[in-house]
Amino acid sequence: MALTMLNGLLIKDSSPPVLLLQVSRAPQLDSFNYQSCFMQDVFSHFPEILFIHRTYNPRGKVLYTFLVDGPRVQLEGPLARAVYFAIPAKEDAEGLAQMLQVFKKFNPAWERVCTILVDPHFLPLPTLAMEFPTAEVLFSAFHICKFLQGKFYQLSLERPMERVLLTSLQSTMCSATAGNLRRLYTLLSNCVPPARLPELHSHWLLNDRIWLAHRWRSRAESRRYFQSLEVTTRILSQFFGTTPSEKQGMASLFRYMQQNPGDKGSFNLGLSPQNNHSPSDASPDSPKTEQLVEARIQHSLNAICTGPAAQLCLGELAVVQKSMHLIGCGSEKMNIQILEDTHKVQPQPPASCSCYFNQAFHLPCRHILAMLSARRQVLQPDMLPAQWTASCATSLDSILSSTWSETLDKHLAVTLLTEEVGQLLQHCSKEEFERRYSTLRELADSWIGPYEQVQL
Template structure:
């Protein structure tokens, strides 16, 4: 037939979404599958008429073989389909790590559709599949190389990536400036390729932890880690200046690091050492009793923290009597030979900035995992890792600017500490200031000083104590010796370059000053509208001070002041405007009667006064003060003839004064600005102008 152009179809058949039979396509291993297809007979058939200008219903079956619930229709797949813009917003939120439940709630509120957890999870899977489309290795290298000035080294073995080393321009600059202490450790389960992550870390002049490289290795085999560290060394020129290595008890990494950094002394993390002791020293493995185990662990803890080598050897002798032959064989083989790496009496002799473990690096590892998550897809993991590194650098740069804008309070200019304050970083100055506080209790005789660390040799510029070796800054013994020899306690030769403030600021990224910057100033408005919260805080602070003043007197005076405050409070609750006025002449009133507080006294005048016994107000007597409630009448609606405070004499110039609290029922608190100047609280005389009263 010939149809009109407006009619696109000559035949239409509408069926229920539950029409048709379910046809399994699998092998039957999952028989319990659900489907919408239930052979529903509902059907409407429409056909165009012979002239092609109308649609005619040929047949219709209006029965369903299933339960019909109108609300269930909104839960069908087609009705749940999200608009394209909503899908893109949801993918963006999921890409930055938004919570699935919060994304689902956001979509339901903004689209009005039913959204299930599986719908959001499908969006996340689509996002992951899109990232997997490209070669992940190429994508990772491109991400790392996108950082300006970055160096990326990729090691391949048999066509497989075995190591990736990344160093930004800032990392190279930081390590060249502060190479003395290097913290080295690995963290695991951060990406879906199970590649361990190494983040070598140094400590800058202000005590901040700075990552100086990113190393990803396919495994922890000696050859792989050695190659990665060699890449690390080739970039840096100051590797021979590394003096201390802080690592955990990883024998493979420890051996490689000591070979690559031959001038450095390896210090094992005390936390990991003690944890290894607790894990290895057990009754079953060492053939000891529970009491022996506790005694051995306690002895090992003392050995780790021993202050002198003599104390360490004494504890070792006790350990030989406590432990079994099996334990002593284990200890001598694994620990006694490397005691210089974990006992404090040995590690204190190296420059370690007071660090006894890898806690700083472990803390940064937790921060990285908090952003990247565990077993993250490789490309997203690298992007999130760069985000963490960039955010950390920005925060540390902010601290540098903040140190310039808000310096520590300086010591007296007459003190030698002022000279250290001017040249040292805040972190280094705090250490020197702490040591200077012990000068008076320190004794140095003939260049020797005795303390818990033993007998120390002290010179004008060096000392054998742990405080000096850790920081290479003047300790209490050096300062005491120079004081005894009448030498200046400050000298520029006593301060290493790494602790100088100007050196620290030169290494930190500081943007250049632009002389063309124009400073715009805006006059501060005299008045601004406060929010309800701001008004509450301001009133709260005044009320606290008012409570302190009111409670600092005896009970009689306290009760009078409370009565006055309750009177004011009740007036404000009733919406009555209130102000305070000081008058130079006594009020025209009846003699004040000592009535119970809050009672009202009628007078012969047309006005009615609220009379209160507040004779102790400002130390005056009832004959000098009165409180008046001027009810609005025909002649005193606005009190235009009342003298202004600015024209009234001072309190100490008038023998007879009256304090008037004026109330007007016709003015609510919101209209209090309409009161005359004489009734505004802000215009009341200051306390400093009042006479000195007992």
């Protein structure tokens, strides 16, 4: 291997990288290792728990990102905890061993690594155990959560049941006690078809060693932890995972880190004259472009919707403008996450979403508007029901101009909950129906009083 500079990049940071190792056969990289002095310093301070994430590009090359983890790590920013980037020549035992040996050579603190967190599909575990003989290798809670989340969508369950599983998963991950994990395990056993249950590897939920590495976090800390890793993995996928050129992917990632100094793990990289891509080519959408897209969406809302409907949707758009939205594309549906709320969007007309706003009003919600913004599209008339279009304004004005009341809000919430409970009761066994009905019976009687029979 030769110690060379990554083509197209010049190091301008006052603390240059301690490691920039590359073997290249133009125009692709055979192998690549990067660690700045700052990243090395971060690892030397927090070496106890190492989190490894893998990002594949269209050519099948994989970027290994090492991040520090654990109770002592208080770094802010999605990539602030990143301490090492590497692309092995091959993702086999030999290639992985070479990558780890380079990391160890430049990081004497590797001997203090106690725990290594990896994804469930990480096959070369023996190589990892051989290179870090005193460390315990565990599946990470984050990767298990993402694995189960993806499986829930693949099961094609009824929407209420899918929503129950996703909500239970989110709640359990934020409070991974033994009791909560056991309850989620039982829920999966009861709700998932037996033939599909082995695909979920639900026994991971009962492996206490996995969750001890995560259980120390409070509910709020867990939520921030998962959100931070979600953003980190999205950034890695956005820049490295979408381009077949490893050089271009790494250059795009480095530009992003240069332009986001809020990540304390970032470092300054400049582009050489040979690289004719402007920083905006690889960076997230510029504010000017985003404002133009949002203005067009506002115009389409005002042109197509009735006045009250447009105001409701513009309120949702205001939330989108102030929030970070994560978008994952599937074959037929897109998964939209704004802050901590994850919902499923059906983009085909009429557009629909699993969130409360869309289910109650049948209007474009913040998740649908986030999808339009990401796709550089505007609202079309066939994306909402006819009664909400401007042509029906005369018949609806008297209703829509009325004052919003708390009673109506409660009524809509109760109606939606009633529908969900009804759907769940219809799709369960007779024994389960009797058990759930008995629970509802007791709850209703306790609210109304034991002397008044409540009809369910």
